[in-house]
Amino acid sequence: MPESAPGGVPAELRELAGAHGVLTEHHGYGGRLVQAPAATLVAVLEALGVPASTPQQVTHSLQRAHDDEWRAVLPPTVVVREGDEVQVPVHVTDGASVHVWLEVDGAEPGTRTHDHRPRRDLHQLDVFTEPRTVDGRRVGRATFAVPADLPLGWHSLHALTEGHESRTTLVVTPRRLALPAGLEGDQWWGVLAQLYSVRSRASWGVGDLADLTDLAWLVAHQAGADFVAVNPLAATEPVVPLTPSPYLPTSRRFLSPLYVRIEDIPETAYLAAADRSLVEWAADPVRDLVEDPGPIDRDAVWEAKKAALEVVFTAPRRAARQAAYEEFVEEQGSGLRDFATWCAVVEHLGRVPRPDELSDPSSPAVAALREQLSERVEFYRWLQWVADEQKRTAQRVARESGMRIGIMHDLAVGVHPQGADAWLHRDVLARDVGVGAPPDMYNPQGQAWTQPPWSPRALARAGYAPYRDMLRTVLRHAGALRVDHVLGLFRLWWVPAGVAAADGAYVRYDHEALVGILCLEAHRAGATVVGEDLGVFEPWVRDYLADRGVLGTSVLWFEKDADGRPLRPDDYRRLSLATVGTHDMPPTAGFLAGEQVDLRERLGLLSTDPQELRRQARAERDAVVLALARQGFVADHPSEREIVEGLHRYLRRSPATLVGVQLVDGVGERRAQNQPGTDTEYPNWKVPLGDGAGNVVLIDDLLDNARLRSLLQAVRTAR
Template identity: 45%
Template sequence: MTAPGPPDEDLSRLAELHGVATSYSPSPDRTVAASATAVAAALAALGVDASTPQAARSALAARERELRERLLPPTLVHWTGTPGDGPAALDALPPGTSLRIETEQGETRAAAERLPAGVHRVTASAPDGRTAEAHLIVAPARLPAPAGRSYGLLVQLYSLLSRRSWGMGDLGDLAELAAWAGRTGGAGFVQVNPLHAAVTGAPTDPSPYRPSSRRFPDPVHLRVENIPEFAYVEDRERVRALLERADRLRASVLDKDALIDRDAVWELKREALELVRDVPLGPGRQAAYADFLAEEGEALEDHATWCALAEAHGSDWHRWPEDLRDPRSAGTARARAELMDRVDFHSWLAWLTDAQLTAAQRAACEAGMPVGIVHDLAVGVHPGGADAWAQQEYFAAGMSVGAPPDAFNARGQDWGLPPWRPDRLAASGHAPYRRLLRALFRYAGALRIDHVMGLFRLWWVPQGQPPTEGTYVRYDAEAMLALLALEASRAGAVVIGEDLGTVEPGVRETLQRRGVLGTSVLWFERDWEGDGQPLPPARWRADCLATATTHDLPSTAARLTGEHVELRDRLGLLTHPLEEERAAAAADTAEWLALLTRLELLRGTVGGHAPSAEEAEAAEIQAVHRFLLSTPARMIGVWLPDGVGDRRPQNLPGTWDQYPNWRLPIADAEGRPVTLEELAASPRLRALIEVLRESAGRPGR
C-alpha cells in the first residue's frame, strides 16, 4: 500500500503527468503537502494504479512512454485573430507528417487553410507509421462583452411569488419581472439561481446547486396556465379545483414566517400537467416537439429515462436493480420500452420548460434589456441524479468535489458532487461540457459560472475521507475556455465567473484576457496589500459584475444593522465571542459608511428633516449602490430583497436543518413576504431603482 506522509519522487512525478497536485497553498505564504494516500486515490479515480511503490513506478514508466510516443494530445486549441495562439502541438509534429482536418461544418481541409470556428477532427500520419486523431477547437480569442454598462436585479426565482404563481416563483414571474424592470426601471438584466432539474425525493433537496441534471431545466418552474393546451383541458371542474388549491398554497406561503414547500408545489403542478398532457398537440406544436426530440437526442432520452426510473425505483440510481444502473444495458432498454409513456411525459416537460425559458429571455429583450436573463451554471451535479447516471464514464468514481482547508474553514469542505474526469473529457473533445453550454446559451443572455476556478482545477476528496485528505486535480482550462468562447460567441452571450475566495495565481488574469467577467462584492473589496481599508471606487476592476451581496451572504440591511451576527449567534455559528464579533462587524460597516460619507454618496437628511430608522437604512442602501455605480464595473447587480429591506439570507453556509436554506420568499424588514406586484409598487424599491436608472444612464419610466 502507499506509505503515509507526502508522496515520494516517483509518485510525485506520476501525479504531475496526470494533472494531480502534490501540494496546495491555503495562503500566499504557506504551502501544504498533499498526503500520498490522497494523491494515490485521485490517480486511482483516473484509472492509474499507484497503490504501491512498484505500481507507481510501472505507471510512471507507462505514462512517460505514452507521452513520448504520441503524436498529438487529445484536444488542441486555436484562438482566432491572435498571432501565436495556434496549437503548438501541430508545429512540433515530425517533418513530413501529413494532416487532414474534418471540420464541424462537414468539410475536409488542409492544415494550412483558414479554419472556421468550431470543433474539428484532426488526423495526423507520421512518416514512421504512427497516426493520431485529436479534436481541434477553433474559437474567438475573447468572449462577447456587454453592450455598454448596465445594472440588473439578482433574485432566487423560487423566492419571487406573484398573485399568479403556485406557491413559488415561476417562469411567468421571471418574464413579468424582466418586462417590468426593463421597461420601467431601465434595467439591463435579471440574474437568477440555477434552474437545473432537481433530484426529487421526500423531501427534495432544495439547493439549486446540487441538481440532478445541469443540462435540462426543472419543470417545477413552469407557469402551467401559460401552456397553450391548458385552455383546452375538458375537465374544467377539476381545473377549477386545482386553481383553488394553488390559491391556498400561495396564500399559505405568503403568511409571515412561512416557507416555500417545493414538494407541495410540484405535487400540484404534476397533477395539473398530467391533465394538460391529455390534450392533443396541434400539428404545428407536434412538429415543434418532434424537432426538440430530434435535436436533444440521446441526452434527453437518458434524462427522461432516469426520471421515469426514479418514479419506479427511487431517486438514487445506485440503489436501483443492478441491470438498471447502466444506462446502456439491455435491462435499461427493456425498462425504457415498458415505461415509454413516462419517458415521453418527462421529455414533454423538458420541451415545455425550454419554451418558457426562451419566452422569458424574449420578454427581457423586448423590454429593452441589452443582456436579458443571466442564468447560473452550478459547479456540479448530485451523485444519485440523472447526469451522474447517464454520463458515468465521465465522472470520477469514489470522488467528491470540495475545498481545501483555508483561513475561513480549517476543516475544508466536501460539497458531495462527483467531479468530471479531465482525461475522459479531453478524449471526447469535452463533448458533455460543450453540449451543456450549448443548451444553456439557447435561452440565456448571459451565463454566470459558479466557482469558475473549477475550469482550471477542482479539489477532489475521496469518499469517506475528510476534506483535509483531498488534493487538487487539474483540467484543460484552455480547452474549456475556448469552448466557452465558442458557444458564447455563437449565442452573443456574456459570461460572468464567480471568482470569490481563494484563487490560484494567474487565473483571474487568464479569465480577464479571454473576456470572462469576474465577481466583486463590496464588503470584500479592500486594499489587502496595503492598509486593509475599503478599496476606493477608482481602483475596482472594470471587467466584473459588482454587487453588494450574494445569495450566500447577509442582505445589505442585515449587514448594516448587524443582524447577521445575531443570526449566526442564535445558530451557534460564531467562532469568536458574541461581543467580539459584534464589534468587528460594526467596525467593518463603519469604515464603509465613512467612505460613503466622504465621497458624498450618503445623505444625512430626507426631504429636509432627520430620517427615521427605516429612511436612514434605505438611504444607506442607496449610498452603497451609488458607490457601486461610481466604480468602473461593467455590470452592477442589485440583490432584489435589498429593495424592501429583507433581513434574511437565502442560504446560510454551514447550516443544513438549522436554517431554512433555499425556502424563503422575499420579505420586508419585518419578515412579511412581499409579492412581485407589491415589489413593483414599493416606494422604497422604486427609489433605489431610480438611483440606479439615472446613474447607469438607462431610459425608463
C-alpha cells in the same frame, strides 16, 4: 524507506501526482503554503483511474505516465485559439507513413467528404523527435501543422496509418469573447433574484418562469434595468423529496419543470371542462402557500404541479405545436432521451437503489425499461420542451421591454452524486470524490459540496462533448451566463470520501480548453459570461479570464486595498459584475446589523469568540460607512436605507462593466438565503422574498414597495 519530499510525501508519489495534474501543495488563505496529505494524493489519483495504493503501483503508474501521450495516434482533443497555427504530434509505428487531414465544421471552400464537411489535408513539418519504445513497440512522432485560418467551431482531425484510421476533435475558440455592442465604454445594471423565492398571486407556491418574465418587464419598464440574474434553474429529482439547493441539481444541462407556469402552456386553454377541473384541484392545496412566510415547500408544489402537468400532457397539440415539439426532441437528441429515461426509471423505482444492471445507461436492461416506460419517457421529454418554451419567452419579453442583456442564467459548479448527470456521464466523472473548497476566512474548516467532478483526461477523451452539450442548453435563450466558481475551470478542490474538507487537494484542468469552449458556445449564443472568481485563486487567473473576455465578480464587502480599507470606486476592476453582497451572505440590511455573526453563533458554527467577531463586523461596517461619506453618498448618522442606497451608488461610480442589485436589498430583507456549512440546521434555499419584518413581498406588489422604488431610482440616476 523511499525518498520523501516536504510534508512526508514520497518523492515518487509527488512526481506521479504532478504528472496527472494533482497539486501536492498550494498557497491557502492568507498566503500560507499548505501541503496535501499523502493519503489524499493516493485517493485522488485512484479516483483519476491511476493506481497508487502501494509503492509498487506508484512506480508502475509513473512509468506509464512517461509514455502516455505516445500510446495514441492523435491527442485526445486539440483546442486552439482562432488565428493560431499550432503543431499536432501524431504517433505511429516507427518508419510507417501517415496521412492526416481535417474535416471542417462550416461552409468553407475545399473538397467535400461523404458527410459534406469540407476536407483539408495537413502539411507535415520537418521536426525530428527521437523515437521511443512503448509497450514493446518502437513508436515515432510526426508533427503536422494545423492552419491558422480555420473558422470557429468543432472540427474533426483524422490520421490514416497502416490501414487504421484514428479521429479526434479539434476545437477553434475565440481569442476573446466580445462584450455586447454599446457596453464596451458603458456600465449597465440589473437585478439579482432567487427565482423560487420571488412569487406572485398566480404562482403555485414557488416563483416560476412567468414570474421571471413579469419581473424582467417590471424592472426594465419602471427602472431601466438591463438584466435580471437568477439562480440555476437546472433539473431536480422527478420524485419527492426534492433537493432544495439550486446549486446541487440532478442535471446541469436540463431545466427543472418546477419552474413551469402551467396556465401558460397553450394546451391548458383548450382542456375539456373535466380536465380543467383536475388542474384546478391539483392547484388547490398549494395556492395559499404563495403568501406563507414560512419555508418554501417545494415537495408539495411539485406533487401538485406534476399531477396537473400529466393532465395537460394528454391534451392534443395543434399541428404546428406538435412539429415544434418534434423538432426540439430531434435537436436535443440522445441527451434528452437519456435524461428522460433516467427520470422515468427513478420514478418507476422510487428511492430504492438501482439494480446493478441499470447502472449503465447503455445497457440492454436500461433499453428494455425505456421501452416499458415509453409513455413516461415521453412525458419527461415534453416537460423539457415546455420549460424551454417558457424560458425563451422570458428572454424575448426581457429584450422587448428594453433590456440590453435580458436574463442572466447561472451554471452550478457540479451535480448531485446520485443524479441524472452522475448516471449519464459516469465515464467522465470521477468517483469517490466530491468538489469542495479549501479553508478561507468565512469557512475555516473548508467546504465539501459532494458533487462528483469532471475527470480531466476522461473529459478530453470524450472530446469535451458532455461539457459542450451542457453549455449549449444552458445558454439557450440567455443574454448572459454566470458561471459559479469559475476557478473550477482551472483547478478544483477534490475531497475524497471520508476525508475532511480541509484535507483535500487541487486537481488542475486544461483551462485553455474549458474556458475556450465556454467562450465559443457563448459567442454562438450571443451571450456575455460572468465568472464567480471569489475564494482562493492564483493571481494570474483573473488576468487570464479578463484576456478571454470573461467578466469577474467584485463583491463590495470583499474589495479591500493594500491597507485593508474599502477599495475606492475608481480602483475597481473594469471587467466585472460588481455587487454589494452574495447569496451566501445575509442581505445588506442583515449584514449591517451583524446577522452574519449572530446566525453562525445560533447554529454553533463559530470557532472564534463571537464578541471579537462582532467587534470586527462593527469595524467593517464603520469603515464602509466612512468610505461612503468620503464619496459624498451619506451624511452623518445615516439610516439603514441610506447606507444601502449609498453602497449601490458607490458601485455605480466604479468602472465595473455590470452592477447588480440584489432584490432582497431593495425590499429590506434581512434573512440569508443560504448559510454555508449547514444542511438541516437552517432553511437554506427556502426563504421566500420578504421585507425587514419577514412579511412576504409578491411581484404583484413589488413596485409599490417604497424602499425598492427608492433604491432603483438611486441606482438608475447614480451615473
